[in-house]
Amino acid sequence: GLLLAALLVSHMLLTKEGVTSMPICPSGSVNCQLSLEELFDRAVKLSHYIHYLSSEMFNEFDERYAQGRGFIAKAVNSCHTASLTTPEDKEQAQQIHHEDLLNLILGVLRSWNDPLIHLASEVQRIKEAPETILWKAVEIEEQNKRLLEGMEKIVGRVHSGEVENEIYTPWDGLPSLQLADEDSRLFAFYNLLHCLRRDSHKIDNYLKVLKCRLIHDNNC
Amino acid sequence: DLLQWPQISKCRSPEMETFSCFWTAGNLYNLTVPRILQLLYKKSNEEDWKECPDYITSGQNSCYFNASYTSVWTPYCVQLASKNEVYDKKCFSVDEIVLPDPPIHLNWTLLNTSQTGIHGDIQVRWDPPPTADVRKGWITLEYELQYKEVNETKWKELKPRLSTMVPLYSLKTARDYEIRIRSRQRTSEKFGEFSEILYVSFSQMGIGCDHCTEEVEFPWFLVVVFGVCGLAVTVISIMLTKQPRLKMLIFPPVPVPKIKGIDPDLLKKGKLDEVNSILACHDNYKTQLYIDDLWVEFIELDVEDPDEKNRASDTDRLLSEDHLKSHSSLGAKDDDSGRASCCEPDIPETDFSASDTCDATSDSDQFKKATEKEEDLLCLDRQDNDESLSSLANTDLQRQHRSTQSENSHLWAPFGESIESPRPSVHTQISNQNSLASTDFYAQVSDITPAGRVVLSPGQKSKLGRAQREGCTEQNFTIDNTYFCEADVKKCIAVTSHEENEPRVQEQAYNEDGYFTTESLTTTVANLGASTAAPPSSEMPVADYTSIHIVQSPQGLVLNATALPVPDKEFNVSCGYVSTDQLNKIMP
Numbered sequence: 001g002l003l004l005a006a007l008l009v010s011h012m013l014l015t016k017e018g019v020t021s022m023p024i025c026p027s028g029s030v031n032c033q034l035s036l037e038e039l040f041d042r043a044v045k046l047s048h049y050i051h052y053l054s055s056e057m058f059n060e061f062d063e064r065y066a067q068g069r070g071f072i073a074k075a076v077n078s079c080h081t082a083s084l085t086t087p088e089d090k091e092q093a094q095q096i097h098h099e100d101l102l103n104l105i106l107g108v109l110r111s112w113n114d115p116l117i118h119l120a121s122e123v124q125r126i127k128e129a130p131e132t133i134l135w136k137a138v139e140i141e142e143q144n145k146r147l148l149e150g151m152e153k154i155v156g157r158v159h160s161g162e163v164e165n166e167i168y169t170p171w172d173g174l175p176s177l178q179l180a181d182e183d184s185r186l187f188a189f190y191n192l193l194h195c196l197r198r199d200s201h202k203i204d205n206y207l208k209v210l211k212c213r214l215i216h217d218n219n220c
Numbered sequence: 221d222l223l224q225w226p227q228i229s230k231c232r233s234p235e236m237e238t239f240s241c242f243w244t245a246g247n248l249y250n251l252t253v254p255r256i257l258q259l260l261y262k263k264s265n266e267e268d269w270k271e272c273p274d275y276i277t278s279g280q281n282s283c284y285f286n287a288s289y290t291s292v293w294t295p296y297c298v299q300l301a302s303k304n305e306v307y308d309k310k311c312f313s314v315d316e317i318v319l320p321d322p323p324i325h326l327n328w329t330l331l332n333t334s335q336t337g338i339h340g341d342i343q344v345r346w347d348p349p350p351t352a353d354v355r356k357g358w359i360t361l362e363y364e365l366q367y368k369e370v371n372e373t374k375w376k377e378l379k380p381r382l383s384t385m386v387p388l389y390s391l392k393t394a395r396d397y398e399i400r401i402r403s404r405q406r407t408s409e410k411f412g413e414f415s416e417i418l419y420v421s422f423s424q425m426g427i428g429c430d431h432c433t434e435e436v437e438f439p440w441f442l443v444v445v446f447g448v449c450g451l452a453v454t455v456i457s458i459m460l461t462k463q464p465r466l467k468m469l470i471f472p473p474v475p476v477p478k479i480k481g482i483d484p485d486l487l488k489k490g491k492l493d494e495v496n497s498i499l500a501c502h503d504n505y506k507t508q509l510y511i512d513d514l515w516v517e518f519i520e521l522d523v524e525d526p527d528e529k530n531r532a533s534d535t536d537r538l539l540s541e542d543h544l545k546s547h548s549s550l551g552a553k554d555d556d557s558g559r560a561s562c563c564e565p566d567i568p569e570t571d572f573s574a575s576d577t578c579d580a581t582s583d584s585d586q587f588k589k590a591t592e593k594e595e596d597l598l599c600l601d602r603q604d605n606d607e608s609l610s611s612l613a614n615t616d617l618q619r620q621h622r623s624t625q626s627e628n629s630h631l632w633a634p635f636g637e638s639i640e641s642p643r644p645s646v647h648t649q650i651s652n653q654n655s656l657a658s659t660d661f662y663a664q665v666s667d668i669t670p671a672g673r674v675v676l677s678p679g680q681k682s683k684l685g686r687a688q689r690e691g692c693t694e695q696n697f698t699i700d701n702t703y704f705c706e707a708d709v710k711k712c713i714a715v716t717s718h719e720e721n722e723p724r725v726q727e728q729a730y731n732e733d734g735y736f737t738t739e740s741l742t743t744t745v746a747n748l749g750a751s752t753a754a755p756p757s758s759e760m761p762v763a764d765y766t767s768i769h770i771v772q773s774p775q776g777l778v779l780n781a782t783a784l785p786v787p788d789k790e791f792n793v794s795c796g797y798v799s800t801d802q803l804n805k806i807m808p
């Protein structure tokens with residue numbers, strides 16, 4: 001019975017998309033090099049998983065706190081990463097150079113590092129926050145770090161020579177997460193989660209485009 | 221009809237490159253005039269509302285935004301308005317409203333069929349919707365396939381998957397199937413529309429068998445067989461198990477037939493004669509459990525319960541000429557105190573043959589005989605007594621010469637004698653219901669003739685004689701503990717004995733107060749014998765009790781010369797019955 005339960009639990013964990021990585025390089029090996037295809041596969045899996053988590057988290061938050069407060073009407077919200085000019089449609093995405101796109105991806109990921117840390121800590125202060133939201137916030141922050149590392153590896157492989165300027169947008173939304181007024185605070189969370197969902201979708205899309213372009217030669 | 225405002229029903233992007241919004245006009249007023257309603261839109265970073273660029277491409281009451289107007293991750297707001305009034309407003313971003321078109325080019329190929337040809341596997345393939353640019357990775361779709369038999373109503377669903385082919389296993393070749401597929405963006409929840417239905421028919425391709433219409437039903441036969449075998453194995457294992465508790469739980473022990481009063485050990489030991497004797501008399505015996513005065517233990521009757529009263533008393537049996545047999549149940553009481561048999565344990569020692577002892581039929585006959593003698597367990601009715609007594613007297617007179625020899629075989633038997641005096645009820649074990657004549661309840665049986673007649677001792681004969689003489693007058697009785705004493709009897713005896721007895725015998729009788737020794741009896745008999753055939757004139761009182769000294773087989777009882785000191789005159793006078801109080805006084 002115990003063995004069966006353990007098997008079931010491990011199966012459930014494994015079927016979560018993109019979480020568990022298949023170790024091609026055994027730990028401790030020095031000269032092991034993953035192929036670019038493998039790196040992109042892992043990156044796409046991670047980005048998909050992050051987008052899935054943030055989408056779920058937003059839906060839960062929306063369901064629990066945002067109903068009846070009219071948050072949806074205030075859809076004209078600006079995310080802190082709006083200053084980064086990222087492709088907005090397919091044409092733009094196809095026209096941008098892959099290195100630039102990679103750098104943009106890195107910039108967005110770096111820009112989210114800070115907000116995710118604070119999100120994980122501040123969401124615990126929300127009154128009666130469900131456990132699912134709490135652990136998702138922590139998980140997203142963790143996975144984002146891993147994706148950042150993977151992207152830096154990819155950039156190191158792909159990039160030919162010069163180190164690009166680091167693209168980065170600072171985040172100044174922490175005070176709004178700590179507002180005394182509960183409505184204002186919750187709206188700040190709502191906005192942040194909405195932006196997170198959108199940006200994770202962007203990154204996921206860009207990586208898939210890059211993967212198809214670079215690995216499969218536009219023939220996924 | 222209810223008033224229905226114009227409202228935006230939905231906005232949808234099939235490929236994340238364009239989008240369209242659709243609305244309903246409502247029945248507000250006659251808005252059939254086109255273009256009264258307007259759809260205005262605004263991007264998040266803009267200030268002004270712009271009008272819809274294309275009202276036509278997506279059909280009526282729609283607005284189509286082509287690729288140049290579409291920015292994917294940019295928030296939009298659209299509103300439905302007429303000249304002055306805004307009816308509805310919606311805000312969204314394009315990546316949230318993606319609903320892909322259905323897949324196209326569905327087809328199937330046969331993978332293989334089963335050996336019997338009844339089932340087959342197929343592979344279904346399709347192409348992604350043409351509008352979705354999957355090749356460049358701009359959109360990632362997953363597909364859900366549904367299939368069913370043609371005449372079924374409910375669709376079976378497969379899990380959504382990324383690939384554009386899926387195998388279907390174990391389809392029945394005799395049946396036709398329908399397949400449909402729909403798609404959605406991978407991170408979304410909502411599916412797009414279903415594709416066109418694909419029909420699968422095996423017979424068209426020349427596979428499948430027409431005669432293989434029978435289906436493998438649920439193997440009831442096998443289930444039953446295996447179930448029975450399993451159950452049998454379980455039952456056998458339980459029966460053979462060493463665990464008594466489990467065995468008792470599943471198979472509670474069947475209660476063995478228990479015959480009251482029979483010791484199972486006796487049955488096991490296998491003393492057949494004893495068992496037979498016990499069983500034979502069992503029909504007539506019931507446990508004497510409901511006796512009122514159980515403390516009177518030294519009075520023993522062979523008839524123990526009220527039902528028995530309906531049967532002829534032993535005296536009847538003894539006195540009647542037709543049915544006389546030595547009854548092993550005489551004098552035996554069944555107190556159900558764990559005794560093995562319904563009869564006295566002494567009885568088996570007396571070597572009764574099975575046929576003689578406890579003859580059920582004869583006993584039952586005898587018992588049934590005198591129902592009217594219910595209350596005269598120990599005493600006969602006056603009339604009966606007279607008759608029987610006279611007959612007995614006659615027989616005894618004839619057999620006096622034998623009496624000496626048969627002393628050892630005397631049996632005490634209950635014997636009731638009627639006298640002219642009123643009848644006190646004598647206490648017996650069933651006493652309360654009895655009103656008995658004030659008679660002696662025991663008479664010494666001197667002999668039992670082979671013919672079955674009972675020969676009474678001469679002592680009784682004296683009583684008989686006395687009864688005949690009617691010498692005793694009625695007297696008062698001392699009633700002692702519901703004992704009705706035969707005070708008058710004793711007095712009568714005393715009187716008569718005084719008158720007629722020989723002193724020696726008389727003294728003996730008094731000294732022992734009703735207890736005889738064999739010697740005294742012998743003496744008495746001898747004396748009596750010497751007195752020839754005259755009507756019994758000996759006044760020797762017959763003692764009412766004699767304790768049994770020895771039980772001699774087969775039918776002998778040696779009576780004790782019981783030392784029963786008689787301190788009181790009162791005790792002497794009172795009666796032949798000793799109440800417990802008196803007994804307690806007497807006994808050391």
